[in-house]
Amino acid sequence: MDRATGRAVVLGLTGAVFVVVAVMTLLDPDQTAAGLGQALHGADGHSEFHAVYVGLWLAQAALCAWAVWRRREPLLGDVVMLLVAGQVVGRVVATFRSGWPDQLIVPFVLEGIGLVLLAVLRPSRPARGALR
Numbered sequence: 001m002d003r004a005t006g007r008a009v010v011l012g013l014t015g016a017v018f019v020v021v022a023v024m025t026l027l028d029p030d031q032t033a034a035g036l037g038q039a040l041h042g043a044d045g046h047s048e049f050h051a052v053y054v055g056l057w058l059a060q061a062a063l064c065a066w067a068v069w070r071r072r073e074p075l076l077g078d079v080v081m082l083l084v085a086g087q088v089v090g091r092v093v094a095t096f097r098s099g100w101p102d103q104l105i106v107p108f109v110l111e112g113i114g115l116v117l118l119a120v121l122r123p124s125r126p127a128r129g130a131l132r
Contacts, residue, residue: 003122011071077118
């Protein structure tokens with residue numbers, strides 16, 4: 001398997017996670033929030049939670065799908081990598097401020113692994129005449 005295809009697999013898995021979390025949020029936002037260590041209070045809490053865990057996550061899933069489709073062009077995957085890096089950085093900051101997460105250590109580790117894989121599997125440049 002070449003690097004572009006390997007990266008496409010990681011991008012596809014990343015996008016699938018975003019879709020799953022968005023669907024879980026649509027089906028039971030209060031339970032999803034509780035599983036993430038949050039509680040939703042009133043319309044404002046629900047609005048903010050849905051903006052991130054439905055709207056933003058579905059947009060990121062769409063970006064992942066686009067990056068898979070155009071896998072030989074590294075820039076789209078790089079944007080996904082930047083967003084995942086933002087999640088990792090945010091979790092590191094929270095760890096220094098509040099300590100290690102109790103329940104969310106697995107997402108923390110998986111995001112870190114995904115970030116490393118997206119970087120390592122980055123195609124060096126688009127292949128001339130490559131199929132997308």
